[in-house]
Amino acid sequence: MGRQRIDLLLGTLDVLILQCLSRSQRLHGYDIIDWIAHRSEDAFRIEEGALYPALHRLELRGWLAADWGLSDNNRRAKFYQLTPSGRRQLERQKADWRRLAGTMAQVLELG
Amino acid sequence: MLSIWLRLRTYWRRRQLDRDLEDEVAFHLETRRARLMAAGATPEEASLQARRAFGSELRAAEGLREVWSFRWLDDLRRDLAFAARAFSRSPVFALTAVLSLALGIGASTAIYAAGYSLLWRPMPVERPDRLVALYQTGPNGLEDSRNFSYPELLDYARQVGDFTDLMGSTGVPLRVRWGTGPELVWGQVVTDNFFSGLRLDMAAGRGFLPREGGPVAVLSYPFWQRRFQGDPRVVGKSIEVNGHALTIVGVTARGFTSTQLFNYVPDVSIPLSAQRIVLPNEGNWMEGRDNRWLTVRGRLRPDVSLAQAEAALNVVSARLARQYPDTNRHLTVHVIPGGARTHGYLVASGAIGVIVMVVGGSVVLLLLIACTNVANLVLARSASRGQEMATRIAIGAGRARLVRQLLTEGLLLALAGGGVGLVVARLVGSLLWSFYPSLDFMTVDPSYDSAVDGRAYLFAFGVSVATAVLFSLGPALRASKGDQMSAIRDRRTRVAPLLVTAQVALCSVLLVAGGLFLRSLQYAQSADPGFDRDGLLIFMVDLHLQGYPKDRGFAFQRDFVRRLKALPGVASVAIASPMPLGPEDEGFRFRVHGHVPAANESMSAGLTCAGPGYFSTVGTRIVAGRGLRESDDAAAPPVVVVNETFARRYWQTPERAVGQRLGFARGKEWIEIVGVAADGKYATFGEAPQPYAFFPILQQYRGRISVLLRTSQSTAAVLSGVRAAARALDPEVPVLGMKTIRQYLERLLSIYQMGAVLLGMFAVCALLLASVGLFGLLHFTVTRRTREIGIRMALGAAGRDVALSVVRGGMMLVAPGLLIGLAGAMAMGGLLGQIVAGVDGRDPVTYGAVAAVTLVVGVAAAIIPARRTTAIDAVQALHCE
Numbered sequence: 001m002g003r004q005r006i007d008l009l010l011g012t013l014d015v016l017i018l019q020c021l022s023r024s025q026r027l028h029g030y031d032i033i034d035w036i037a038h039r040s041e042d043a044f045r046i047e048e049g050a051l052y053p054a055l056h057r058l059e060l061r062g063w064l065a066a067d068w069g070l071s072d073n074n075r076r077a078k079f080y081q082l083t084p085s086g087r088r089q090l091e092r093q094k095a096d097w098r099r100l101a102g103t104m105a106q107v108l109e110l111g
Numbered sequence: 112m113l114s115i116w117l118r119l120r121t122y123w124r125r126r127q128l129d130r131d132l133e134d135e136v137a138f139h140l141e142t143r144r145a146r147l148m149a150a151g152a153t154p155e156e157a158s159l160q161a162r163r164a165f166g167s168e169l170r171a172a173e174g175l176r177e178v179w180s181f182r183w184l185d186d187l188r189r190d191l192a193f194a195a196r197a198f199s200r201s202p203v204f205a206l207t208a209v210l211s212l213a214l215g216i217g218a219s220t221a222i223y224a225a226g227y228s229l230l231w232r233p234m235p236v237e238r239p240d241r242l243v244a245l246y247q248t249g250p251n252g253l254e255d256s257r258n259f260s261y262p263e264l265l266d267y268a269r270q271v272g273d274f275t276d277l278m279g280s281t282g283v284p285l286r287v288r289w290g291t292g293p294e295l296v297w298g299q300v301v302t303d304n305f306f307s308g309l310r311l312d313m314a315a316g317r318g319f320l321p322r323e324g325g326p327v328a329v330l331s332y333p334f335w336q337r338r339f340q341g342d343p344r345v346v347g348k349s350i351e352v353n354g355h356a357l358t359i360v361g362v363t364a365r366g367f368t369s370t371q372l373f374n375y376v377p378d379v380s381i382p383l384s385a386q387r388i389v390l391p392n393e394g395n396w397m398e399g400r401d402n403r404w405l406t407v408r409g410r411l412r413p414d415v416s417l418a419q420a421e422a423a424l425n426v427v428s429a430r431l432a433r434q435y436p437d438t439n440r441h442l443t444v445h446v447i448p449g450g451a452r453t454h455g456y457l458v459a460s461g462a463i464g465v466i467v468m469v470v471g472g473s474v475v476l477l478l479l480i481a482c483t484n485v486a487n488l489v490l491a492r493s494a495s496r497g498q499e500m501a502t503r504i505a506i507g508a509g510r511a512r513l514v515r516q517l518l519t520e521g522l523l524l525a526l527a528g529g530g531v532g533l534v535v536a537r538l539v540g541s542l543l544w545s546f547y548p549s550l551d552f553m554t555v556d557p558s559y560d561s562a563v564d565g566r567a568y569l570f571a572f573g574v575s576v577a578t579a580v581l582f583s584l585g586p587a588l589r590a591s592k593g594d595q596m597s598a599i600r601d602r603r604t605r606v607a608p609l610l611v612t613a614q615v616a617l618c619s620v621l622l623v624a625g626g627l628f629l630r631s632l633q634y635a636q637s638a639d640p641g642f643d644r645d646g647l648l649i650f651m652v653d654l655h656l657q658g659y660p661k662d663r664g665f666a667f668q669r670d671f672v673r674r675l676k677a678l679p680g681v682a683s684v685a686i687a688s689p690m691p692l693g694p695e696d697e698g699f700r701f702r703v704h705g706h707v708p709a710a711n712e713s714m715s716a717g718l719t720c721a722g723p724g725y726f727s728t729v730g731t732r733i734v735a736g737r738g739l740r741e742s743d744d745a746a747a748p749p750v751v752v753v754n755e756t757f758a759r760r761y762w763q764t765p766e767r768a769v770g771q772r773l774g775f776a777r778g779k780e781w782i783e784i785v786g787v788a789a790d791g792k793y794a795t796f797g798e799a800p801q802p803y804a805f806f807p808i809l810q811q812y813r814g815r816i817s818v819l820l821r822t823s824q825s826t827a828a829v830l831s832g833v834r835a836a837a838r839a840l841d842p843e844v845p846v847l848g849m850k851t852i853r854q855y856l857e858r859l860l861s862i863y864q865m866g867a868v869l870l871g872m873f874a875v876c877a878l879l880l881a882s883v884g885l886f887g888l889l890h891f892t893v894t895r896r897t898r899e900i901g902i903r904m905a906l907g908a909a910g911r912d913v914a915l916s917v918v919r920g921g922m923m924l925v926a927p928g929l930l931i932g933l934a935g936a937m938a939m940g941g942l943l944g945q946i947v948a949g950v951d952g953r954d955p956v957t958y959g960a961v962a963a964v965t966l967v968v969g970v971a972a973a974i975i976p977a978r979r980t981t982a983i984d985a986v987q988a989l990h991c992e
Contacts, residue, residue, distance in 0.1 A: 012222045028138065028139075029138075030138070048165040048166060049165045050174070051166060052174070053177070056175055056178040056179065068131075071661055072143075075141065076138070078134075091671040
């Protein structure tokens with residue numbers, strides 16, 4: 001835990017979730033957190049409890065589809081997957097992020 | 112869209128949602144713990160770490176719920192629960208308000224549905240708005256209206272290009288046999304283009320084709336259901352009509368009624384070309400320019416207006432007048448809109464308008480009274496809830512929230528009222544239809560007609576919701592200004608008495624209308640129909656339907672009467688066609704020997720063809736000359752008996768009329784008047800005395816006759832003997848609808864009964880509502896004045912005086928209302944007088960009775976609150992604030 005952790009920017013979690021689900025078929029909440037932690041090399045400070053409201057919000061907007069099933073250890077778990085409209089949303093958000101990151105970098109370096 | 116659906120679904124399954132959220136979180140924690148333990152942590156450490164990483168479970172749960180929450184639904188639920196609690200605290204208020212609304216809404220819905228069904232419901236045809244009705248009038252205008260002959264119809268159809276089709280039809284009774292014994296039904300003879308011109312939907316098969324020609328028939332939907340259980344294979348089968356086999360080619364759509372107003376359904380339709388097969392003794396209906404039996408409907412071309420079509424028709428009419436002066440002079444053609452189901456005379460004479468106005472006006476009045484009551488109740492409550500509102504504002508309730516709360520209460524009331532109102536509507540509806548005048552063998556489809564349709568439902572709910580918004584909004588807005596409570600109180604005391612007075616006024620108008628109908632029912636029941644109502648039986652025999660030619664018909668009638676006279680207990684027997692005051696009436700135009708008519712003098716009268724002994728059998732007095740005799744037959748010189756009105760019009764006294772002569776307008780022959788009969792009623796009980804003539808049936812053959820039996824025995828006792836007498840002469844001749852003459856007259860009374868029941872019901876509802884309104888107001892006043900009354904009692908006022916002052920206060924509201932109402936009814940007396948028979952629209956008995964009833968009910972409504980004053984304990988009253 002040597003590195004300092006970054007607070008998530010508003011809306012960041014959404015794009016991370018979408019990105020995570022775009023790479024695999026069907027995941028439950030724990031797997032998603034795990035994946036984000038792994039990919040970001042634990043850089044983000046995510047309160048795990050905050051993941052679920054975000055997941056449900058995305059489900060309500062129709063970007064994720066959810067269903068109940070059995071996990072590997074035979075427990076009742078809710079699985080999420082990306083919908084086609086979620087995939088389009090991911091593309092839009094990714095583009096936005098790249099632009100934001102690029103612009104920020106440009107501004108800061110010129111600084 | 113999706114999200115609303117998901118939310119709603121989740122909303123109704125809140126418990127499921129809560130469990131799911133819990134499960135999901137638990138699964139997460141459990142998985143984390145398992146991983147940590149696998150990595151070597153102790154169970155306690157693992158649990159602790161898992162929780163720490165997850166953060167606050169409570170916050171997560173709240174966040175989740177927030178995502179799913181449906182704020183306004185939650186609020187609505189809370190508001191509704193609160194409103195229900197508030198109503199359960201004042202059940203009398205809630206019940207009265209709901210019942211008031213239910214009565215108002217229910218009655219108006221039922222009347223709307225009935226009126227719609229009888230007058231406006233379009234037939235199941237394409238573009239019913241393009242259908243018009245045609246009729247023509249002679250020189251005397253509306254009183255002289257007629258239908259069209261087939262040659263005329265053809266002329267108009269060929270020479271006027273404004274219609275895609277001109278269709279003709281006429282109703283006829285038909286004897287139908289299919290499997291079981293013969294059945295008499297009401298049918299119609301129509302032109303070949305009747306169904307195609309109406310563009311009527313068919314439930315099965317087809318309508319008639321152009322140049323149909325063959326022996327075919329179309330059945331009605333109710334008949335198809337009744338006799339064939341709706342079997343579609345019936346198309347192509349054959350059915351026996353008047354003894355001739357006709358092929359069924361189709362079934363009309365449900366909801367098809369005849370092209371007349373009101374809802375009789377012609378069960379069997381036959382094309383005009385089959386008339387000579389089915390009704391061989393009635394001549395050829397396609398011939399004769401003045402053989403005007405066709406009711407005509409037209410379908411206007413899309414780009415043609417009513418006025419254009421009428422003008423074009425009258426150009427042709429003028430041409431026909433030149434071409435055929437004998438039959439077509441002085442005729443004007445008229446076009447009436449809404450022609451799918453209409454009745455030229457009733458529409459043009461404004462009778463329909465008057466009925467609609469009186470009934471519709473009563474509905475509106477009742478609804479107004481109901482709404483006034485609710486307004487009054489809501490006002491009273493909002494005043495007494497001032498404390499509550501002030502408290503709620505004090506503890507921080509938002510104004511909008513308060514308004515919404517009150518609106519919710521109003522809505523709940525209105526919806527409850529609307530719901531109960533639909534039950535009331537059903538009850539009122541079936542009651543109304545049970546008074547619908549029916550003819551023995553005519554089909555009315557009550558299952559279709561009494562159904563409260565979707566629009567009536569919407570109408571009821573629309574009215575109830577509007578009422579709620581209207582009446583809750585005012586008090587809600589004012590009540591929300593908690594600091595102005597005193598203003599509300601003042602306003603209430605100013606408005607409420609006015610409302611009560613208005614209610615009494617509206618209510619007395621309805622009472623007068625109901626009373627007038629009752630009086631006219633009374634009149635009709637006691638009016639002299641021109642014959643004796645006791646000990647007289649009547650039934651029908653139709654020899655046309657059996658295909659009897661004239662000579663065989665004469666023989667049958669003579670032998671039949673002879674056999675009937677021999678039956679035990681039968682004093683005398685006579686035949687007549689058409690019987691006065693029956694469903695059919697007939698008229699003729701005449702000329703009078705030695706009389707030159709003025710330019711537009713109406714020379715027409717009603718007529719009956721009657722057999723020998725008719726007058727003595729039915730009990731009509733002969734005031735001069737003689738009645739009809741056996742010897743007045745085809746071989747003897749033609750004779751006629753006229754009534755007193757007829758005789759006095761041309762010869763001043765009955766005695767002078769005997770021996771004078773008259774003739775048919777279209778004949779050369781003179782007919783001698785041999786007798787004068789006392790006046791009677793011939794078409795309705797309400798009619799003014801009118802000229803009428805009785806021709807000997809032996810000189811004017813009729814196949815369809817009414818048979819009259821004078822006997823002290825009951826219908827049941829005589830029926831088998833009558834049947835046997837008919838069977839002995841011809842087993843195929845059915846005896847139709849035997850009944851007492853009182854039952855026969857019920858058809859005419861039912862219209863008065865319907866009016867009396869309908870308006871009477873309205874009036875009673877209105878009276879109930881108004882007395883509830885008065886009671887509520889006085890009750891409220893006494894409650895508010897408890898302290899003042901206490902002081903007066905402490906100062907020595909007698910309890911009785913105080914109570915009397917309350918009753919007097921009530922009467923101060925009732926009396927002016929009553930006066931205004933009676934004056935209003937008086938002003939509308941002319942209108943009311945038009946639809947009631949034999950009663951003046953300003954009948955003093957009715958007005959007196961209404962005044963008495965209103966005052967008595969008013970006092971009764973005031974007595975309960977007044978008595979409460981005597982129970983007020985002066986000391987307690989002074990202490991209570």
